[in-house]
Amino acid sequence: MKEITRSHIIEDLFSVRGKKVLITGSGGIGSVIAMAFAENGAVVYLADLLEEKLFEMRKTLLAQDIEITTLKMDVCDKTSVEKCFRHIVDKEKRLDILVHTAGIGKSNSATDFPEEDIRRIIDVNLIGTILTNQHAARIMEKQGFGKIVNLGSIGGVMAHTFRSLPYAASKAGVHQVTRTFAAEMAKHGINVNCIAPTWVNTPLIAGKDEDYYRNINHSVPFGRMCEPDELVGTVLFLSSDASNFLTGQMILVDGGWSATKAVS
Amino acid sequence: MLNFEGKTVVLTGAAGGICALAAGMFSDLGARVVKLDYRFSKDKKYTGGTIEELFIDVTDRENVFDVLGQVATITGGIDVVVNGAGILRSKPFVDITEEEWDAMINVNLRGAFFVCQAALPVMMEQKRGAFVNIASISGQVGGVMAAADYSASKAGIICLTKSLAKTGAQWGIRANSIAPGAIDTPMLDVYRKYWGSNALDKEISNCPMKRLGRPEEVASVIVFLASEMASFITGTCIDVNGGTRLN
Numbered sequence: 001m002k003e004i005t006r007s008h009i010i011e012d013l014f015s016v017r018g019k020k021v022l023i024t025g026s027g028g029i030g031s032v033i034a035m036a037f038a039e040n041g042a043v044v045y046l047a048d049l050l051e052e053k054l055f056e057m058r059k060t061l062l063a064q065d066i067e068i069t070t071l072k073m074d075v076c077d078k079t080s081v082e083k084c085f086r087h088i089v090d091k092e093k094r095l096d097i098l099v100h101t102a103g104i105g106k107s108n109s110a111t112d113f114p115e116e117d118i119r120r121i122i123d124v125n126l127i128g129t130i131l132t133n134q135h136a137a138r139i140m141e142k143q144g145f146g147k148i149v150n151l152g153s154i155g156g157v158m159a160h161t162f163r164s165l166p167y168a169a170s171k172a173g174v175h176q177v178t179r180t181f182a183a184e185m186a187k188h189g190i191n192v193n194c195i196a197p198t199w200v201n202t203p204l205i206a207g208k209d210e211d212y213y214r215n216i217n218h219s220v221p222f223g224r225m226c227e228p229d230e231l232v233g234t235v236l237f238l239s240s241d242a243s244n245f246l247t248g249q250m251i252l253v254d255g256g257w258s259a260t261k262a263v264s
Numbered sequence: 265m266l267n268f269e270g271k272t273v274v275l276t277g278a279a280g281g282i283c284a285l286a287a288g289m290f291s292d293l294g295a296r297v298v299k300l301d302y303r304f305s306k307d308k309k310y311t312g313g314t315i316e317e318l319f320i321d322v323t324d325r326e327n328v329f330d331v332l333g334q335v336a337t338i339t340g341g342i343d344v345v346v347n348g349a350g351i352l353r354s355k356p357f358v359d360i361t362e363e364e365w366d367a368m369i370n371v372n373l374r375g376a377f378f379v380c381q382a383a384l385p386v387m388m389e390q391k392r393g394a395f396v397n398i399a400s401i402s403g404q405v406g407g408v409m410a411a412a413d414y415s416a417s418k419a420g421i422i423c424l425t426k427s428l429a430k431t432g433a434q435w436g437i438r439a440n441s442i443a444p445g446a447i448d449t450p451m452l453d454v455y456r457k458y459w460g461s462n463a464l465d466k467e468i469s470n471c472p473m474k475r476l477g478r479p480e481e482v483a484s485v486i487v488f489l490a491s492e493m494a495s496f497i498t499g500t501c502i503d504v505n506g507g508t509r510l511n
Contacts, residue, residue: 221430246504252497252499256499
């Protein structure tokens with residue numbers, strides 16, 4: 001069982017300084033989160049399948065005098081996943097935080113969605129979450145502490161956008177994976193939570209037509225999409241001692257969108 | 265994101281427990297803090313100091329508007345409101361009297377409504393602001409040891425907060441609620457008195473973390489929701505219950 005943190009010192013409660021963090025996925029969300037952890041003094045490992053993306057990220061951060069370690073990881077391949085986690089633990093002797101953002105999406109009608117696309121999306125988004133969470137949980141269980149933050153989505157709660165069947169199903173799965181690990185790992189001092197954003201301004205939803213963005217702006221009470229930077233605060237919160245009595249939660253970061261719907 | 269320098273934070277129910285702790289945290293982060301409670305002296309008038317304690321009776325609409333009006337006039341604005349004023353009861357459904365029901369709703373729900381109504385126009389003028397309303401796990405499950413009137417009032421807080429969020433969004437005003445589980449504060453004595461000294465044992469065993477929550481573990485969530493860290497979060501309810509309700 002994780003020791004209770006009785007600090008009232010607010011800066012300490014929210015701090016991630018010196019924490020060993022693994023972020024998976026260096027897309028629009030993962031890269032911003034990796035930068036934020038590094039800027040806040042954490043020891044950052046960033047993993048992605050695509051080495052050229054990692055190279056660019058490392059270069060950008062070095063130019064700002066920020067150093068992170070990048071690792072190639074295929075979240076669908078348990079050998080690749082294991083190799084990355086072992087590398088971190090061998091070097092750092094512990095892993096404090098896993099932020100799992102690796103994911104893909106594709107558009108098609110529910111009836112026409114090709115099977116290979118369905119399987120690929122489920123594999124990356126859902127199985128990938130299970131494999132990374134399993135490896136993190138095994139390490140954290142031995143430590144008696146740890147924080148896991150998964151990237152869910154409002155798409156896993158409602159059919160918020162048409163034509164994304166496997167993405168929606170995979171994200172509903174991510175929420176349940178989060179709750180399952182949270183329930184089983186609580187006694188080992190591990191908090192497992194996820195964030196559920198609505199539309200986030202990343203390459204994943206770039207290049208759509210005007211109507212798409214107009215509908216979003218119209219339906220979100222804040223009148224616009226979320227920027228990746230606006231997820232940083234919630235991820236840092238869920239990674240810190242400020243959220244020690246929260247586990248199994250799906251934090252909606254949606255500008256009020258779900259408050260306009262009949263979702264509990 | 266955690267800088268509250270120059271911000272005015274108002275908390276009700278701040279004489280003790282979670283909101284007193286949260287008040288201290290906001291103060292540490294540079295806020296000007298106004299602690300409001302029924303238990304504070306009626307004699308004090310607001311002077312705009314860094315941390316002040318004022319009487320409020322949330323069941324008295326005129327008093328609520330008067331107090332918040334004083335604060336807004338002297339400070340020039342209100343940035344954060346935390347609705348923490350509340351009473352708790354344990355009693356069988358059939359035994360709750362009409363007077364008890366009215367008192368519960370008047371303090372826990374109607375009181376928060378008056379505070380929100382008083383603060384909202386100030387925040388609309390500023391085009392910014394954040395509300396954090398304290399609900400309860402009881403408001404989600406119909407109470408475990410809490411009486412039905414308490415639970416209904418807290419369910420009302422969760423819904424009121426969503427209405428407030430939708431109303432305030434176009435002015436950049438956010439509103440969220442927190443649903444704490446069993447938190448180790450003097451309020452739990454209500455349960456111990458009614459159900460016996462072992463009252464909380466079942467709550468603890470039902471909690472995946474196998475313990476009560478600490479008041480600072482809720483206070484830090486209040487600070488999070490009030491801060492720019494949560495700038496795109498509105499209309500939600502965050503459970504702070506150690507995983508209770510997961511299984």
